[in-house]
Amino acid sequence: MSISRIKAIYFRQLFLFKSNPTRLSGIFLWLIIDIVQWGFISRYLGSLGKDTFSFITVILGAIILWEFATRIQQGIAMAFLEDIWTQNFLNFFASPLTIREYLGGLVLTSITTGTAGFGAIAAIAGMIFGYNILKIGLLILPFMFILLIFAIAMGIFVSAMVFRLGPSAEWLGWPIPFVISIFAGVYYPVSTLPGSLRSISALIPASYVFESLRSILSSGISADKLVLDLLIGTALAILYLIAASFYFIRVYRRNLITGSIAKFNAEAL
Amino acid sequence: MAEKSILRINHLTKHYGDVKAVDDISIAVAPGEIVGLLGPNGAGKTTTINMILGILRPTGGSIEILGKDIRDHRSEISAKINFAAVYAHLPANLTVWQNLYVFGLLYGQKNLKEKIAHLLKDFGLQGFADIKTGLLSSGEISLLNLAKAVINDPCLLLLDEPTASLDPSVAQIIREKTKSYASDTGAAILWTSHNMSEIEAVCGRVLFLSHGKILLSGNPRTLPAHHGKKNLEELFIAVAREPLLLEKIL
Numbered sequence: 001m002s003i004s005r006i007k008a009i010y011f012r013q014l015f016l017f018k019s020n021p022t023r024l025s026g027i028f029l030w031l032i033i034d035i036v037q038w039g040f041i042s043r044y045l046g047s048l049g050k051d052t053f054s055f056i057t058v059i060l061g062a063i064i065l066w067e068f069a070t071r072i073q074q075g076i077a078m079a080f081l082e083d084i085w086t087q088n089f090l091n092f093f094a095s096p097l098t099i100r101e102y103l104g105g106l107v108l109t110s111i112t113t114g115t116a117g118f119g120a121i122a123a124i125a126g127m128i129f130g131y132n133i134l135k136i137g138l139l140i141l142p143f144m145f146i147l148l149i150f151a152i153a154m155g156i157f158v159s160a161m162v163f164r165l166g167p168s169a170e171w172l173g174w175p176i177p178f179v180i181s182i183f184a185g186v187y188y189p190v191s192t193l194p195g196s197l198r199s200i201s202a203l204i205p206a207s208y209v210f211e212s213l214r215s216i217l218s219s220g221i222s223a224d225k226l227v228l229d230l231l232i233g234t235a236l237a238i239l240y241l242i243a244a245s246f247y248f249i250r251v252y253r254r255n256l257i258t259g260s261i262a263k264f265n266a267e268a269l
Numbered sequence: 270m271a272e273k274s275i276l277r278i279n280h281l282t283k284h285y286g287d288v289k290a291v292d293d294i295s296i297a298v299a300p301g302e303i304v305g306l307l308g309p310n311g312a313g314k315t316t317t318i319n320m321i322l323g324i325l326r327p328t329g330g331s332i333e334i335l336g337k338d339i340r341d342h343r344s345e346i347s348a349k350i351n352f353a354a355v356y357a358h359l360p361a362n363l364t365v366w367q368n369l370y371v372f373g374l375l376y377g378q379k380n381l382k383e384k385i386a387h388l389l390k391d392f393g394l395q396g397f398a399d400i401k402t403g404l405l406s407s408g409e410i411s412l413l414n415l416a417k418a419v420i421n422d423p424c425l426l427l428l429d430e431p432t433a434s435l436d437p438s439v440a441q442i443i444r445e446k447t448k449s450y451a452s453d454t455g456a457a458i459l460w461t462s463h464n465m466s467e468i469e470a471v472c473g474r475v476l477f478l479s480h481g482k483i484l485l486s487g488n489p490r491t492l493p494a495h496h497g498k499k500n501l502e503e504l505f506i507a508v509a510r511e512p513l514l515l516e517k518i519l
Contacts, residue, residue, distance in 0.1 A: 008374035012360065015367045019401065086360040091417075094322040094357075095375040096347040256326045259285075262319050 001104065005097050009105020013079050014112075026078070027113045028120050031067055035121040038063045039129040058217050059187070060131045062210050066186045068118040069147040069154075069206060070177045075110025076155025077162075077173055084167050089261050099252045103245065106159070107152055114151070136216055142230050143209045149237035150205040153244040154180070160248035163255065185210040205240070208233030274333075275300055275425050275457035276321065281330035283316050283481075290316045292481035293330070298425070298457040303448065305468040305489060306461045308478035309509035314461045317478075318354075318427050321459070323347055334425055348376055351421055353414040354429035361403030365394055365413055368402055369420060376421035388416040392446075408439035415443055419450060426450070426458045432467060440464075444471050465489075465501040475501075477508045484508055 017023050039060055046055040083089060092102065125131040134140060158173035165172075181187070183197065184206035190198055201207040208229040215221035255261045274297040283291040291313040298304050306314045319325035321332055323343045332339045334346045359368045369388060373381040389395045392412045397405060402413065411431060418426060428447065432440035448471060451458050462468055468475060469489045477485040485492065485508065489501050498504040 002377065004374050004377050008371050011367075011374065012363070012371045015363050015371070019362060019364065019367070083360075086362060087358045088360050090324065090354075090357045091359060091372070092375070093324050094347065094352055095372065096344045096377065097375055098344055256324065259316070259319065259325045261324045262315075 001098070001101055002096070005095075005101045006104040006108060008097070009079075009092075009102055010108045010112075012105075013082065013109040016082065027071070027117050031071065031117045031121045032124055034067060035060070035063065035124055036128065039125060039131075043129065056129055056131055057135065058214055060125055060129060061133065061135070061213060061217065062186050064118070064121055064125060064131075064133060065143060065147055065209065065213070066181060066184070066206070067121060068114055068144065069151040071117045072110050072114035072148060072151035073154040073158065073177055075113045076106045076152065077158045077170070079106045079109045080155075080159040080162065081167070081170055084162070093261055099249055103156060103248065106155070110152070110155060111148070114148075136213065139216065139226075142234075143213060146205050146209050146230070146233040146237050149234070149241050153237065153240035156241070156244040156248050160244065160251050163248065164251040180204060180206065183207065185214070189214060203236065205233040205237040208236075273299055275335060276459070277333045277336075278317075278321070279331045279333075281317065281320065281332065282328045283313075283320060283325065284328045289481045291320070291327075294478070294481070294483050295330075296476060296483070298459060300424075300455040300457055301451050302474065303451050303458040303460055303472045305472035305475035306459055306478065307465075307468065307475050307505060307508075309505075312478040313481040314478055315354075315429055316481075318352065318429050318459065318461070321425075321427060322350070322352055348421060349423055350425040350427065351376070351418045351423040352427035352429065353411075353418040353431050354427075355411075355431065355433040356429070357414070359402050359410075359413065359417060362401060364399050364401055365389070365405070366398040368413065369417060372417050373420050378421055384420065388420065392416045408435050411435055411439060411443060415446060422454065424454075424456050426456055428458065428460045430461055430463065432462065432464065440467065447471065463505075465505055469501055477505070479508050 039056070042055040042059045045059075083092065122133040125133065136143075154176060158176060161173060162169045183190075183193070183201045184204050185201060186206070190201040190207055190211055193201060212221060212226055212229045216226075252261075276296065276298040278294060278296040281291055281294050282289065294313075294317065296304070306317065308314055316325065320327050321334075321339070323339050323346070334350060337346055339346050359372075363371065366385060366389070369385045370381065373384060378384055389398055392415065394409065394412060394416065397409060402410065405413065415431065418428070426447070431447070432443050435443070444467060447458060447460070450456060460468070460472060472489055474486065475489045475492065476483050485496070485504075487495065493500050493504045496504055496507070498507060
C-alpha cells in the first residue's frame with residue numbers, strides 16, 4: 001500500500017470541493033435540512049407526550065447517528081461515481097494504483113466529508129434544540145465505530161454493484177440506506193416490527209446501536225447486554241466490510257478480463 | 270535486440286469468446302526506438318496497448334517490461350511506463366495543475382511541485398495551470414495528456430492516436446516532443462496512428478496488424494516498395510481491405 005497513491009485519490013476528490021464550492025452543499029445542506037425538520041417534529045411529538053418521554057433526546061440522537069452512517073456510505077458511492085462520470089478509470093488503473101489503494105482513498109474521502117457533516121449537524125442540534133450528542137458520554141465512540149464500519153461496507157457494496165452492472169445501477173444503490181433504516185430501528189424500536197422482520201434486524205449491525213442507544217436514554221440497559229450488543233454489532237459490521245471488499249475486488253478482476261475498465265463510462269454498459 | 274528490449278511481448282493472445290481480438294503476436298521494442306502499431310479499426314491495436322498497461326488481462330502469452338512479467342510485477346512496472354490516448358480523459362473538473370498533481374502522486378514522483386512547474390513550462394501550459402481541463406481546446410488537452418504521460422519519466426511510452434483531430438501545428442509539436450523524449454531519455458515508444466505521413470516522420474519501424482495478427486513489419490520508408498505499393502498509405506489500404514490476400518502472398 002502506497003500512502004502517496006491513497007493521497008492522490010483523496011486529493012482528487014478534495015480538489016473538486018476547492019474548484020467548485022457549491023459541492024459543499026452536498027455535504028451540509030441536506031443534513032442541516034434533515035436535522036432541523038426532525039428537530040421540530042421531535043419537539044412537537046414531545047409536546048404531545050408532555051414530560052413522560054424526551055422525544056428530542058431519543059429521536060434526534062438516532063437521526064444524527066444515522067445521518068452520519070448514510071453520509072459515509074454516500075460519500076464512497078459519490079466519489080466512485082465521480083470517476084465514472086469523468087471516465088477516469090483508464091488513467092487511474094493504468095497507473096501503479098492498486099484496487100486496495102483506490103478503495104482506501106475513497107474511504108478516506110468519505111470519512112472526511114461524513115465527519116464534517118456530523119460535526120455540523122451535532123452543532124446545529126445543540127444550538128437550536130439544546131441536544132447534546134455527548135449525552136451518552138464516551139459510548140458515542142463505539143456506536144459511531146460500528147456505524148462507520150457498516151457504512152463503509154455499504155458504500156463499497158454499492159460501488160461494486162455499479163462496477164459490475166454498469167453506471168445505471170446507481171439507482172439500485174441510492175435506496176439501500178432507506179431500506180436498511182426500516183430494519184435498523186433508527187426511528188422506532190425493532191419490537192415495533194412484525195416478528196418475521198425482526199430476524200432481518202438481527203443481521204443489521206446498526207440495529208444493535210440504535211436499540212442500545214434507545215435503552216440507555218429511556219429505560220436503561222445492563223452493562224452485560226450493552227457489551228454483548230456492541231460486540232455483535234462490531235462483528236457483523238466487520239464481516240460485511242470484508243464481504244463487500246472481497247466482492248469489489250472480485251468485480252475488478254472480472255472487469256480486467258472482460259476489458260470493461262478501459263471502456264467503463266456512463267454510456268458503455 | 271531481444272537482450273536489450275524494454276518491451277518484449279511473446280505469443281500474446283486475447284479472446285472474447287470465439288473472437289480473437291489479438292492472435293499470437295510477438296513484439297520487441299528496443300531503447301530509444303519508436304515503433305508504429307498500424308492497422309484498421311478493430312485490428313487489435315488498442316487491445317494490445319490495454320494489455321501492456323495491465324488494464325486488460327491476456328488470454329495467453331506474456332508481456333515483459335525491463336525483463337519483468339507484468340502479471341507478477343504490475344504495480345512496479347506501471348510506475349515505469351505511461352500512456353496518452355485520445356479516448357483516455359483526464360478529469361475535466363480538475364484544473365491542469367491539479368491533474369498533474371494527482372497523477373504525479375499516483376506515479377510516486379519526487380519533488381512534484383518542481384516537476385509540474387517544469388512540465389507546464391516545457392509544454393507551454395503555464396498560462397493554463399489554474400484552468401479546468403474541460404475548458405481547454407483539444408490541442409491543449411493533448412499537450413496536457415502528453416505532459417501527464419511523461420510525468421514519471423517512463424522508459425516505455427504508449428501513445429494511442431496522440432494527434433487525432435489536432436491541427437497540423439499542435440500535431441507537429443507533439444511529434445517533435447515525442448521524438449526528442451525518445452532520443453534524450455532512451456525510452457521506447459509504441460505509437461498508433463492513422464496518419465501515414467506522420468508514421469513515416471516519427472517511427473523507425475512499423476507493425477501492421479489485421480484481425481489481431483501482425484501481417485507486416487519493417488521500415489516505414491522502405492516497406493511499401495517491398496510490397497509493390499507507392500507509399501505507406503497504399504500499403505495500409507491494402508492491409509485494411511485485403512488482409513487475407515496479403516497474408517497468402519506473404
